[in-house]
Amino acid sequence: MIQKPKGTKDILPMDSYKWAYVENKTKDILENYGFKEIRVPVFEQTELFERGVGDTTDVVQKEMYTFLDKGERSITLRPEGTAGVVRAYIENGMSSLPSPTKMWYMMPMYRYENVQKGRYREFRQIGAEIIGSASYKADVELIVMADQIIKAFNIPGVTLNINSIGCPECRAKYQEALKQFIGKNLETYCDTCKTRFEKNPMRILDCKEKKCKQLNQGAPVIIDYLCEECNTHFENVKKSLDTLKISYIIDPGIVRGLDYYTKTVFEFVSETEGYTVLAGGRYDGLVQELGGQKTEAIGFAMGEDRLIDIFEKYNQTNEVAQKTPSLYIASIGEIAEEKLQNLALALRKNGIYIETDICARSMKASLKYADKTKSKYLLVIGEDEVNTNTAKIKNMQTGEEMDVKLEVENIIKEILK
Numbered sequence: 001m002i003q004k005p006k007g008t009k010d011i012l013p014m015d016s017y018k019w020a021y022v023e024n025k026t027k028d029i030l031e032n033y034g035f036k037e038i039r040v041p042v043f044e045q046t047e048l049f050e051r052g053v054g055d056t057t058d059v060v061q062k063e064m065y066t067f068l069d070k071g072e073r074s075i076t077l078r079p080e081g082t083a084g085v086v087r088a089y090i091e092n093g094m095s096s097l098p099s100p101t102k103m104w105y106m107m108p109m110y111r112y113e114n115v116q117k118g119r120y121r122e123f124r125q126i127g128a129e130i131i132g133s134a135s136y137k138a139d140v141e142l143i144v145m146a147d148q149i150i151k152a153f154n155i156p157g158v159t160l161n162i163n164s165i166g167c168p169e170c171r172a173k174y175q176e177a178l179k180q181f182i183g184k185n186l187e188t189y190c191d192t193c194k195t196r197f198e199k200n201p202m203r204i205l206d207c208k209e210k211k212c213k214q215l216n217q218g219a220p221v222i223i224d225y226l227c228e229e230c231n232t233h234f235e236n237v238k239k240s241l242d243t244l245k246i247s248y249i250i251d252p253g254i255v256r257g258l259d260y261y262t263k264t265v266f267e268f269v270s271e272t273e274g275y276t277v278l279a280g281g282r283y284d285g286l287v288q289e290l291g292g293q294k295t296e297a298i299g300f301a302m303g304e305d306r307l308i309d310i311f312e313k314y315n316q317t318n319e320v321a322q323k324t325p326s327l328y329i330a331s332i333g334e335i336a337e338e339k340l341q342n343l344a345l346a347l348r349k350n351g352i353y354i355e356t357d358i359c360a361r362s363m364k365a366s367l368k369y370a371d372k373t374k375s376k377y378l379l380v381i382g383e384d385e386v387n388t389n390t391a392k393i394k395n396m397q398t399g400e401e402m403d404v405k406l407e408v409e410n411i412i413k414e415i416l417k
């Protein structure tokens with residue numbers, strides 16, 4: 001039997017309603033903050049990610065699904081959404097739109113990862129990007145919105161961790177200090193870290209190798225090297241979060257695994273599961289890096305698969321339930337079947353969820369199926385019922401039976417009572 005590729009999942013009909021619930025609820029919040037949906041291609045030119053995400057990141061060096069297409073072009077399945085959204089922003093001249101541009105997306109992403117709990121090769125993200133604001137106020141609006149989204153799902157034990165990783169000016173000084181620290185043990189680091197030392201020493205801090213992680217302990221942190229502007233920006237973000245009573249922890253260890261970040265970075269971490277559910281930050285240089293005007297921006301992406309995993313584990317709300325039929329109609333005989341067809345069509349056109357037998361089952365099997373579908377009401381039509389234009393409608397939960405005229409309005413009145 002052919003099986004699905006490692007690190008992918010099937011979202012089955014008995015589970016997909018949970019995904020729809022999370023997506024609809026998140027979408028409502030995003031839209032109330034003025035975000036509009038954007039959809040970009042699943043695959044892009046590889047160069048977009050090499051330049052956007054950074055060619056010394058784990059994502060680009062180790063995790064991309066890259067291939068040559070039949071025209072010998074190097075193509076990559078998107079490992080994340082921001083680079084594609086920014087490319088679309090530039091390519092479609094969106095800087096001429098009223099600024100800032102606020103966009104959201106729900107898209108599958110592809111990373112060749114070591115598959116483990118919460119870490120998949122195909123996973124879905126719900127992301128939000130604000131392009132065109134340098135103000136700390138954009139950081140605050142975005143973090144507050146992310147907090148509202150996380151809280152909407154009543155998930156226990158999620159903390160907001162924030163940090164600032166400064167601008168290229170602060171980074172130059174910081175990188176010198178970091179190189180001094182790492183340089184003492186460079187020979188002991190893994191080969192990838194060694195290649196990153198000159199070009200991008202900060203990436204050594206997110207190496208997943210055990211020995212490198214140990215060597216990194218006690219490394220200088222960038223927050224101690226912020227320039228005045230970055231420091232004031234970060235102070236303003238923190239002050240506003242305090243005012244809004246959004247709890248957070250300052251974690252100087254957050255460096256984020258993608259190169260485009262500047263200034264504020266943040267992660268909503270599930271303490272119970274030990275992974276990050278939503279993460280993002282400012283990326284003031286990316287639009288320019290990809291060929292646009294200097295345009296400051298900030299965004300985040302929520303790992304939908306991770307959120308759903310936790311949601312399934314802890315959420316007790318009965319707001320989320322699989323939709324069940326309002327009415328199951330069964331018929332005996334040809335004339336009754338005709339009546340059934342007409343009634344089912346008319347009721348469905350009125351927005352009522354109707355199930356009927358489409359397998360030519362016996363009445364007994366049909367009623368058993370009605371039970372399995374968890375239909376609220378049952379209506380059985382035979383020749384007598386057609387002749388009198390009246391039938392019994394049964395409440396499947398209470399067993400109560402009621403005479404009802406076989407007219408659409410009467411049936412709707414009865415089942416919506």
Ligand code: HAM
Nearest residue numbers: 080082118119120123276277278279280299300301303
């Ligand atoms: P990221 O931290 O790489 O950031 O991913 C964001 C979130 O996606 C993670 O916190 C996690 O919940 C989820 N995620 C990442 N990798 C996997 C995986 N292999 N399996 C399951 N879930 C995963 C970004 O992607 C940035 N583009 C976010 C951003 C948007 N920054 C600014 N704007």
